[in-house]
Structure formats: C-alpha cells, structure tokens
Amino acid sequence: MNKFSIRTDLAIETTELLIKNAKKAEKEEKIDGVEVDVEKSERDDITVTWVKITNEQGAKSMGKPIGNYVTIESPAMKENDAEAHEHIIKILSQNLIKLRNIDENSVILVVGLGNWNVTPDALGPQVVSRILVTRHIAHSLPEQINDSVRAVAAISPGVMGITGIETGEIIKGIAKSMKPDLIIAVDALAARRSGRINSAIQMADTGVIPGSGVGNKRMALNEETLGVPVIAVGVPTVVDAATLVNDTMDMMLGAMMSESKKGGEFYEMLSELHEEEKYNLITQILNPYVGNMFVTPKEVDAVIKRLANIIANSINIALHPAIQIDDINRYMN
Amino acid sequence: MNKFSIRTDLAIETTELLIKNAKKAEKEEKIDGVEVDVEKSERDDITVTWVKITNEQGAKSMGKPIGNYVTIESPAMKENDAEAHEHIIKILSQNLIKLRNIDENSVILVVGLGNWNVTPDALGPQVVSRILVTRHIAHSLPEQINDSVRAVAAISPGVMGITGIETGEIIKGIAKSMKPDLIIAVDALAARRSGRINSAIQMADTGVIPGSGVGNKRMALNEETLGVPVIAVGVPTVVDAATLVNDTMDMMLGAMMSESKKGGEFYEMLSELHEEEKYNLITQILNPYVGNMFVTPKEVDAVIKRLANIIANSINIALHPAIQIDDINRYMN
Amino acid sequence: MNKFSIRTDLAIETTELLIKNAKKAEKEEKIDGVEVDVEKSERDDITVTWVKITNEQGAKSMGKPIGNYVTIESPAMKENDAEAHEHIIKILSQNLIKLRNIDENSVILVVGLGNWNVTPDALGPQVVSRILVTRHIAHSLPEQINDSVRAVAAISPGVMGITGIETGEIIKGIAKSMKPDLIIAVDALAARRSGRINSAIQMADTGVIPGSGVGNKRMALNEETLGVPVIAVGVPTVVDAATLVNDTMDMMLGAMMSESKKGGEFYEMLSELHEEEKYNLITQILNPYVGNMFVTPKEVDAVIKRLANIIANSINIALHPAIQIDDINRYMN
C-alpha cells in the first residue's frame, strides 16, 4: 500500500486517515514519529494543530518530509467577518514567527505560486499583490523604523502553461541572483474533505511542491533544491472530483443503510476496501471524463480575496515588527 | 414528477432525458410538440442539433419556452485548433443568421452575463470585450461600408453580488434608454453531462435566465420582460457537483456489476429510481457539504478564452456582412 | 471673452483665475454671486475650501451651475501615509454628509465613471470595486444594524469607446429601473495647475459631466437629466498638455527675465495677453501634435489606488453610520 497516494496536501488530513485506518485494523491509534498537538479557541471557533514529523518512520507513514506543519482552522475565514479575520491574522502571524524566527537583517522573498487566471488557483498571486515590498527602499528608510522593517521582495512567477518554464527553475534562478535568507511560498492546495475548503491555512517549514491544488505537481521548492529555507503557506481551495464522489458515496450509503437494509452487500464490499483502493477505483472510472476537473464553491472570488487579505496581513505583521495589529490593512492596496 | 427539476440548460440534454425516461417506461420515444433535427459534419466532428418546441405541450414537457434551440457540438472547440475553430465560427454565424435574420438598419446590444472574477463564469464578459463595437461611430463610417456594418453596442453588467442590482433591472433600464432592435445575451451554462463541458454552444431565440451556470437563477431576459427580442448564446462551462456524483455512481455501479455480482440489490434499487428522484436524493445528501459548489476543468482559463474568441468572431461576422471569414480575428483585441 | 474656455474642472481653480484676471484689470477681487470659505488644518497640511455659487451671475462668471463645491486638498493623499489618509477620510466623510444629508431609508447608487483600461482614468471604477454593496442584502440584515446600514448599489458603466453607448444613457436607464434616491458619481478630472494633480478631491452637489479628465465631454449627469440628485466626487489626475506648456513657459520666462534683460519684448507681449488668449494660442499650435494627449505622473498606478481607497472609505463611512472610523479598510478588498 502506497501511503503517498492519499491525495491531500494537509498534514492534519493525513493523520486523520492514518488513525482511521489504524482503527479499522484495530491497531494502536498512534503514528510512530509523529506528534500531534491541538489547541482550540472558542472565540471564532479557531483550531490550531501542530503536526511534528520527527523521524524517518514518521515521514514514511505520512508521505511528507520531516518538519513542522501548523494548521489554523476556522469556518470564519471564508465569511465576511472582519473582527474574526483580525483574530485569525493575529494567531497566524504568531504561529509563523513560532515556526521560524526571522532575524532583523534577513532578506525575505515571498513567492505567489499558481495561475492568476484561474480563480481558486490565484491565491498566491493575490497574496503577493498585498505584500508590503521594502527591499528596494530598505536602505533609505528613516533610522527610527529601520530596525523593525525587514527587506521584503515578492514575485508571482506564473505557471508553466503561461511561461513555458518550470516554476522551480524561475525561483531557483531568482534565489541565486538576489540571495534571500528565507523564502515564503504561498499556494492553493487540494483538500480531501470538502468541508475544509477555504477554512484552513497550513504553514510548514519543509517547503512546497507547486501545483498540488489546481495544477500538476512540479519540482519541489525547499532548502535542498533552492539552497534557502522555505516556509510554505497554503489553503485548500479545491477538492478533486474523485475525492468528492468518494465522500458523497460514503455519506449516501450511510444514509441509505440506516433507512433500508438494501444495498447491504454493496456497502460491505465497499467497507472492506481500504481508503486508497476505493479512491483509486473511483479515479479509474472517472478519469476519461472528469479526471482533470476540480470542485470549488461558487463564491470563490470573494473568498479568495478574503483569504489573500488574511495571509498577506499575517506575513506583513510577522515580517515587520513596526507594524502592529492596529495597522492591519493599512498597507493593503 | 416535476420535469423542471432536471438540472440542465441545454435543450438537447432535456430531450435525451425525456427519451431515456420514455424508453424505461416503454413508451413511444417521441416528445409531443418537440421536433429534433440533427446534422453531422465529419470534419472536426461537428454536430448541429435544432430542437424546435412548437406548442404548449412541448414547452411543458421540456420545461422550456416555445421557440428554437440550436446547439453546435464539437470536442475541437476546447482544444488549441485554429483551423477547426474557423470551421466552427463559420457554422455558428450561419446558424445565428438562420435563427434570426437581422435587418441592416438594426441596432444590436450584446450583453455579457456572468461574473468576470470567476473564471468559468467569465465567458460572457470575455465575449463582450472582443465584440466589434460600432454604434457610436456608425454615423461616421464611409458610405461604401456603411451598408454592411450594423450599429452594435456591448456591455457586461456584472452580477448582483458585485453591483447590488438585479442584472435584469440593469439590462431593462439600458434597453429602455438606448432602444436596441435585438439583444444577444451570452452566458455560461451548467451541463448535465460532464462530457459536454466546454464542447457545446447553444443559441436560442427564447431569451435566457442569467446565472443558470455558476450563479443563482434570476429574472428572465426575454421579449416579455425587456420588450426586445433576445437571442441567448450559452456554453456549459460547469456541471454541478450533484450531477457529477450521480453520473460517476452510475458508471461505477455499471463497472462493478459487470465485474462481480455484488452490489446487485443496491443497483436494482437505484435503477428503480427515476432520474429525478436519484438526483434529488444526492442533492439532499450533498447539500450541507457541497450544495453550492461547481465542477470545472483545470485548464478553464485557456478554454474560456478560446470559446470567447469563437463566439465573438461568430457574432461579429453575423452582424457585419462587411466582415468576411478571412477577416476572422482581425478585429479582435 | 468666453469664461467657459478656462480648462479646469475645479471650482477653486476657476475662482483663482477670476481673481487673477480681476487683479490685472485692477478691479475688485470679489466675484459676484460666489462665496469662498477656506479652512486649514496644520496636521497633514489639509485645506478645505467651500465655493458656493449662489446666483445666476455667479454661475455665469464661474461657468458652473449654482450649487456647492467643496475641495479637500492635501499633498499627503498621494503619498504612502496611512495615518494622514485616515485623517483625510474623516474630513472627507464629514464634508460629504454636510454637502447632503442622507436619510436612513435612502437607496444610493455609486457610479464609477471612466475607462478602467487607462490608469489615470480608472479612479471611478477602482472606487466602485471598493464600495460596500448592500442593496441586495439590505432586507436580510440583522435588525440591530439594519438602521445604520443604507441600501447601496454600485456600477462602473465603462466609456463610449468600450460600450458604444453614451454613459449618460446607461446611467439614466439604470436610474429609471432601480429608482435610487441619490447618485454619487466618481470621476477623474483635469486640473489646470500641475501641482494639484492627485492632491485634491472635489465634491459638488451639482452633478458631473463625464470625461472631463482623460475622456471627451459627454451628456451631463445631474438631477435635471437623471431625475435624481447627483453628488459628484472627483480628483484631478491629469493636466492637459497645453496647460502644462503654458505654465512652464510662464515660469521659464519669469526665470529668464530675472537673469537677463533679454526676451523683454516677448515677455511683455505675452503678459498683455489674457490667460485665455494665451491658452488658446498654445492649443492652436499644439493641436495637430499633442492636442489629444494628457500628462500624468509616472507612479500613477500606486497613487490612483491610494485615492480610490480614500474615497471609497469616505463614502462607506458616510453612507453607513454603523461603520466607524476604526473600521476603516475593514470592508475593503
């Protein structure tokens, strides 16, 4: 069984699946080499989950590199709720600093991955357009604020279908040329559970593989490939069609089972299948038809703007101690 | 059974469903008051289907007003195939003229419905941005081409979430103010069969209800509401999530049935359901989760551009006899 | 002498010119039927000037309709100075309410005039994209905030070169259809003094003639033409080329006069010309070459965003008492 085929970019979803499979197999519900730490805030229904992959065994089980994955979840982030957003921004920027302490002399490059022409994939470019860019003026700032403003650059490189160049090649070239101390890469992700769409922000200190969401998987962006540490920030903005069918069928069968006793054999047969096997079966059937489709909410345009605002504000505050929580949105365009 | 609940904007899909249901009921496979005429072109695999609803009985069965619905289908329209596109443009403009003869002194208003911020819903606005607008210069054109250039205006009114105004109110107001002789309204639609996405263009002389695709249904745009005849041009750019689940389950069950004999009872039970009942059951289950989602291909940005190009060229050629097929794209931006 | 040929959209510039001409003619420096009231705030170098045209004689001298024109000037509005912007927003929204009291049951339509494809003309559309639109949800708001939220709609109709329709026709049609109680029309203007570009916001209760700035003059938008009172909000974002040449020559000649005694006769000759005569002479010479050009600062993109933010925030706060000064930017995208 190849764990890597579990189609999700969220570490918390992988842990959920592993625990579910462990339950089925009546094994211990603990993943070796993986620590999970959950903190909930009643206000705005915010959950912060740290998943720490601590050794090779954990990395293998999770299908993800050793490192830290922190996910902030709240249904309020996709709503038009300015007060909750400020709360989320605060928590997000605090966890970003906790994930990686940023020296005051650091040069930071923020990269907006994804295709600006496809609404749910435009999250990265939309964040970049709201980042407070200072690297070109850092030397000319007044001394009193100089200590608390970092040198920040930002770029949206586009996707291979637009440029003809692998995104990793572009970022690698720019990184070699401008030599940042840290890269923060923002991307749209794919979720496994449709209920999590636009309601969770994951940050990881292990880098990112662009195109996990809407696009196709590409060269990894991480310290190994770029020579610079990479913080990945991502939001699941889509589920893939096969996942959706899978989830719905589960719910449907459950519903029908409780109503009638019909469908029993079919349900049992499905139940016997491992998650991956079932997913693969669906993918196989769907492929010629909808294998290349994604599912996203109708109000995707407004939601992507809200998420871009939250993430850009969090990055701006985390990078520039001069910017206080009260200044939120002040530097937005 | 409410025929109107069949969720499709395409007349050809409604006829398919009615015939399928008739078959199941072992009734005659003919719909009273509906004439269907199909013409195929081997080159570029183009199918032209005219559905004519000729009386109230037909309108009731179809859930659509009396009038003519012509659909041009070709898998080539979503591909990067310039030669096939020219062929499709030719056929499309010929059928548009056949659908409604346009007098040389006519003033035509082209309306691009939909939300320009949501890629699969941006078809209408993208067509409008490629329309050759001439109404403001019509009086100053040289005499030799004057006879063969119509007075054309074009506007994309946005959607209610952006303007706070019902789209129908905006168009009605403009129509009263500028008094066009004909309105051509272009919109993204929802298909029932995912295989038809971005591969069919429907034109109808009965008007349109905006927001059938990604948005929500609104005030109808037709001769009754606007006082001006309305030609609707639409492309299915999305399927709704429930439809997708429904189709996949059908295929999956079929596949499993032929492999094993398991699942038999469940399949039989499903088979007994009418199309609509099954769809409604799925919608009910999905609703709290994905009721408000749409499904669209990953390369939606490039495909919408191609379709906008095809439709805008067809309209430009149909409206201005001065523009020949060789001039295709000449007036594009 | 035709006073109307003084090419400026700002009432304060017209008064300046009239007073200058009066001085030259050694007449009294007061304009009959025009009251001017100036208030300065040291903080952020803000000047608020109310010009009230009180009778027909004043209207004739000014070349503008009877009514109130309030201009807020500050060099800080074009800079990246969030604190000063908040101060300006406060003053702007207070003066907007002073200009016209808005009843709590009012329906307001905000119109963004201008061409979104030409940066200095995109001010109106950029304001509209930041307006808090509520008309479509006004009936469903919770009761406790219902009293303090007005029903606001917003639209950017484009320009005649894009739509083929006179902008006035579009707005007139929409106004008839949705029946607002007040229209607020935002447009880019042309200034006479290049120093005022992007540093002054004029609000008037007399309506607006679209296209005064970059475009060409069109049908007026005012209570007479639309049947609804119209507040015009404008910023000079360009000067026309002839004005620039005129101003520079004045400065140049002055500079040369003080240096040498050469050029004396020429200077005298120019001095003898009335402002308008000189301007007309320059226009005549320039026309075949640059008659259709405009002059604007290089950083126009960033400045237009800042101004759009200031104006949209001011309108949002003035229209919705529920929004406090602390909420500034909260509802921005």
Place this chain on the structure above:
Amino acid sequence: MNKFSIRTDLAIETTELLIKNAKKAEKEEKIDGVEVDVEKSERDDITVTWVKITNEQGAKSMGKPIGNYVTIESPAMKENDAEAHEHIIKILSQNLIKLRNIDENSVILVVGLGNWNVTPDALGPQVVSRILVTRHIAHSLPEQINDSVRAVAAISPGVMGITGIETGEIIKGIAKSMKPDLIIAVDALAARRSGRINSAIQMADTGVIPGSGVGNKRMALNEETLGVPVIAVGVPTVVDAATLVNDTMDMMLGAMMSESKKGGEFYEMLSELHEEEKYNLITQILNPYVGNMFVTPKEVDAVIKRLANIIANSINIALHPAIQIDDINRYMN
C-alpha cells in the same frame, strides 16, 4: 557637451539631432562610425531605417553601443487598420530575422519589461501574454511540425516598485537557470518627438536598459550582463514633459516670429542655445513641478493593444517558420 543627455531611446532621433547640430555648426552632415540606410514603402507609408554603429567613435557620438538599430515607422500602426497591420507584421518579422538569424534548435526567452498597471508602460507584458509559448511542450510536438517550431518561453518580471527586485537581477537569474540561446526583450520607450509616439518600432541587437520609457533607468540587459545575446524591441509610447514643452516652444516661437516681429531678441537668444542646453534649462525649471511626469495620448489603451498584437505576431512568425502570414492572429488569445 554630454551627448548622452539627449533624451531619446531611438537611434534615428539621435542621428537627426546630431545632423541638426552639425548643420548649425556648418560642419559636414555625416557622423563618423555611423551608417544610416533608409527604405520607404509607399503602401501604408512605411519607412524602414537601419542605423549601424560601426566603431567606438560612432558609439561615443551616438551615446549608444556598437551594433544595429532598425526602426519601422508607420502612422498606420496606431490606427485600427487590420490590413496595414498585416503588412507591418510581415516587414517587422523579416527585419527581425535579418537582425539575427535564429537556429532551429534555439531556445528563446521573450521578456516583457514594464509595469502592467500603467497603461503606456504595459506594452511588454501585453506582448508576452500574446506570445506562443512552446518550450514546455516542444519535446511532445508531432514530428512533421517539430522542425519549424522553436522552444519559446516568455515572462513579464514586473518592475522594482512591485517586486522589490531589480528587473535585471530577475532576468539574470532566470537566464542562468533555463539557459536560453537568445533573449528578446520588449519595452515601452520614450521618444523625443511627440509625433513619433506609437508610430515607430525599434529593434536592436545591442540589448536594452529597462525603464527608459515610463520607469527609471536600471541595469542594462545585454550579452555582457546576461551572458546571452539580447534583441531589444521597443516602441516610444510616451514623451517626457520637458521634451514636449521644448518642442512646443520651438513651434510657438516660430509661429509668432512669422506673424509679428516681436519676441525677436528672445528667439535669437533661444536659437543660440544648443539643443541640450535648452532642454536642460527647461528640465531645471520643470523639475519640482512636472519632472516626474509623462505625456501620452488619450486613446493609449486601444493603441497599446494594437502595438502588442503587431509585435507579438511578428515575433511568433519570426520564431516559428511553421506559422505563415495567413496564420496571423490564429494563435492570439
């Protein structure tokens, strides 16, 4: 006298000025080390001028590097004249190939310089969005067209105010990473003569200094800095304000001189000044007021689209022998 202060990006304008100054000084009207070759086509009023700088003396006089500068001029390129545009595209692509023969195995990177948010500076990004990008699919093309399709990549890096990174740094990094054989860099330029705005396309095999037009001068992009030959393609889309004032004053004085005899001394004084001295005087006076302004035509949005279409088509045809003149626009979006 510093020849480099002549503010023009067009080699043909520099030669004009040098010859004019030579005439004034009653010297020979020939520039040492510079060959000028002019060819006119009556049809569409097209002029093709090759300026070849052949030695260091020529480079010093011209203030430009040794190399070839070819300029195609036609008033038709800014008009809505599809037939003339096709003629211009043909001539442009032929001269591009003449300027540099491109091997069939070449990898070419097209770079769109300039700020997409400022209309007259958006030429480069608009060309890039119309380039037929093939590098990522070059290996998978059918054999029969493989020989006649080059591997083309394209990117618009933005400007330093947007990214915080010097454009040269970005391009240098990408060039090192993807190793193209040739870079074609497209940029908006500044003209000296306002009559030439949007009516001339210059191509040079000596590279480019970005930001010569609307922006500020930056690190040069040429074989020396990038390690790859660079073809620069540029269109003057603006004149700077000082140039405009200068030209107008010349015309104005001329006009007044012929009318009256007044102003004689002033005119003589001005005539005695060298071109540069006069320009510097004007700049000095203008600087605090309009030093940072540009002048551009009102219909700049439509004209930039037309020019982007012409240039992108010419590059597509020059790079891909498979694309014929009949295919013009076929691959446009």
